[in-house]
Amino acid sequence: MKIIGNIILIFIISIGLTNCDNTEPKDEIVDNPDQVDSILKAPQLLYGFPVDSFKVVGDEVKKNQFFSDLITSHGISYAMMNKMATKGKKLFDVRRLRAGRHYSVFEKNDSSEKAQIFVYEINRIDYIVYDLRDSLKIYTAKKPIEVVERQASGVINSSLYLSLDKQGYNPALAITLSEVYAWSIDFYHIQKGDRFKVIYEETIVDGESIGIKKIKAAYFEHFKKPYYAIQFSQDNHSGYYDQENRGLRRQFLKAPVKFSRISSRFTMKRYHPVQKRNKPHLGTDYAAPKGTPIYSTANGKVTHAQYSKYNGNYVKVRHNGTYTTQYLHMSKIKKGIRSGVRVNQGDVIGFVGSTGLATGPHVCYRFWKNGKQVDPYKQKLPKAEPIKKANLITYKKIKEDVIAQLEKIDFPK
Numbered sequence: 028m029k030i031i032g033n034i035i036l037i038f039i040i041s042i043g044l045t046n047c048d049n050t051e052p053k054d055e056i057v058d059n060p061d062q063v064d065s066i067l068k069a070p071q072l073l074y075g076f077p078v079d080s081f082k083v084v085g086d087e088v089k090k091n092q093f094f095s096d097l098i099t100s101h102g103i104s105y106a107m108m109n110k111m112a113t114k115g116k117k118l119f120d121v122r123r124l125r126a127g128r129h130y131s132v133f134e135k136n137d138s139s140e141k142a143q144i145f146v147y148e149i150n151r152i153d154y155i156v157y158d159l160r161d162s163l164k165i166y167t168a169k170k171p172i173e174v175v176e177r178q179a180s181g182v183i184n185s186s187l188y189l190s191l192d193k194q195g196y197n198p199a200l201a202i203t204l205s206e207v208y209a210w211s212i213d214f215y216h217i218q219k220g221d222r223f224k225v226i227y228e229e230t231i232v233d234g235e236s237i238g239i240k241k242i243k244a245a246y247f248e249h250f251k252k253p254y255y256a257i258q259f260s261q262d263n264h265s266g267y268y269d270q271e272n273r274g275l276r277r278q279f280l281k282a283p284v285k286f287s288r289i290s291s292r293f294t295m296k297r298y299h300p301v302q303k304r305n306k307p308h309l310g311t312d313y314a315a316p317k318g319t320p321i322y323s324t325a326n327g328k329v330t331h332a333q334y335s336k337y338n339g340n341y342v343k344v345r346h347n348g349t350y351t352t353q354y355l356h357m358s359k360i361k362k363g364i365r366s367g368v369r370v371n372q373g374d375v376i377g378f379v380g381s382t383g384l385a386t387g388p389h390v391c392y393r394f395w396k397n398g399k400q401v402d403p404y405k406q407k408l409p410k411a412e413p414i415k416k417a418n419l420i421t422y423k424k425i426k427e428d429v430i431a432q433l434e435k436i437d438f439p440k
Contacts, residue, residue: 073131074146074154075168081133082140088128094121101132101142103159111145111157115165119147119155151237173231174240180224180436183217194439197229203239204247205285207256207267210277212249223247224436226429242267244429255433257426261418270430272414272422278346279408280324280372283354283392284379287315290389293402309400310355310393317388319379321354323370324392332365332376339383342376355391356383 070077088097098108112121124147133144145157152172158164179200181190188201204225205214228240245256256267256275267275291312327346331353334340340357342364358380370376381388394403414422 074144074156076133076144080136081143082136083131083133085129085131088124088126088130090126092124092126094124097124097130097147098145101134101145102140103142103145107159107163110163111165114163115155115157118165118167119149151232170232174228175231176226176243177229178224178226178436180222180438182220182222182438184219187214187217187223197236197239199236199239200225200227202285203227203242204245207242207245208247208254208275209280209282211254211275212247213281218250221247221249222438224433224438226432226436244433246433255430257422257429259414259418259422259425261415268414268422268426270426272419272426274413277408278325279350279352279403280322282313283321283324283352283390284313284315284319285322287313287319287379287389290314293404310353310391311403312389312391314387314389315379317358317378317380319388320375321357321377321379321390323372323374323376324352325350325372327352327370329364329366329368329370329376332360332368335383337384339385340377340380341383344370344376349397351395353393353395355393356381356385356389358382358388 070079072078073083084101094112095105095108098111099105103111115121128148128150130145130147132142133146135141135143143158143160145159146154147157148154149167152169153167154170155167156165158166179191179194179196181187181194181196183190186201187204188198191200192198204223208214223246225245226243227245228243229236230238230240241258242256243258247254247256253270255270257269258265259268260266269275289311291308293311294308321342323342323344325344325346327344329342330345330351331341331343338353338355340360341353341355342357342360343351343353345351354377356379357377360377361375364370364376379388379390385391392403394401394406396406
């Protein structure tokens with residue numbers, strides 16, 4: 028019996044060794060090429076859902092359309108619509124539906140065409156999903172975002188905006204450039220023949236640009252004088268510096284509004300258009316459309332945010348023991364701006380209007396130095412701190428690299 032048991036054991040082991048050999052598995056042969064495509068082809072996704080599994084209907088919200096109009100037109104009951112609006116209110120209030128926003132309905136891929144999923148784009152990036160399958164699920168998500176590095180250059184004939192637009196660049200780059208150079212170049216006096224080069228990052232969603240993320244480096248030639256702007260971070264703060272390692276940021280912005288025009292300058296004698304007499308005009312007027320944001324030109328503390336007969340709605344900001352600024356004739360003061368509130372340079376404090384003694388929409392910008400009203404354009408204002416010694420070697424290497432990149436960019440002929 029022992030001999031027979033050993034024979035059986037050897038037989039079992041030999042079978043196991045035969046079945047567990049190292050022979051490679053045979054390749055699977057597919058006769059139909061379409062079958063290969065279906066195996067290799069990844070499913071097409073929209074908002075994370077495979078579009079082949081649904082019938083997808085997309086459209087834009089029309090003027091005067093409500094959430095109920097979009098929902099009920101796809102066979103969703105009023106009871107479910109109310110449930111969607113109530114349950115998802117913390118994520119999105121359906122009363123804030125906006126004309127022009129895109130929405131999609133994923134319907135069942137059969138004759139019933141029953142709505143399964145409703146997606147509304149809150150903005151170009153964020154969207155909200157109402158998943159009606161089984162129990163109602165509501166959540167928000169973001170579209171994939173791509174950041175692409177680009178280069179641009181141009182010679183100005185009329186304006187920076189038109190120069191960029193004519194060459195097919197995103198015109199929003201004009202605003203970003205003006206913000207970078209806000210402390211060193213007066214963009215209200217750009218000259219024909221001024222030219223620029225810029226290396227920047229653009230944000231892309233759905234294959235389209237939705238804005239400029241940041242400028243990495245720029246060269247701007249204004250009145251034949253070169254101005255460099257090189258992005259660099261130190262002490263957890265990102266700023267722009269020039270070829271001499273100096274910060275571009277000054278204590279004050281050049282102007283309290285963007286892309287307006289100076290309609291009246293600081294002067295000791297001006298004919299007042301309302302009072303019909305000559306009198307000093309101790310401010311600089313920037314004409315702009317009603318509602319244009321007004322920015323605090325420097326960090327400081329609000330001392331006045333109120334209405335008066337001649338100033339209209341106005342805000343006054345004390346920046347330090349030396350400088351104070353004032354912004355008159357606002358259509359309205361921004362909510363939250365009141366006496367005692369601290370503001371940072373570039374914060375919106377109100378909006379252009381024509382309240383008080385004014386003939387048209389503008390902001391009268393007034394500037395005090397040591398208690399005396401002065402012309403800000405004639406003041407030698409303090410500059411920002413330069414690159415710190417500990418960071419100088421790192422900055423110089425970055426500066427050298429990006430200036431070399433800028434030099435390789437050609438101006439358009």
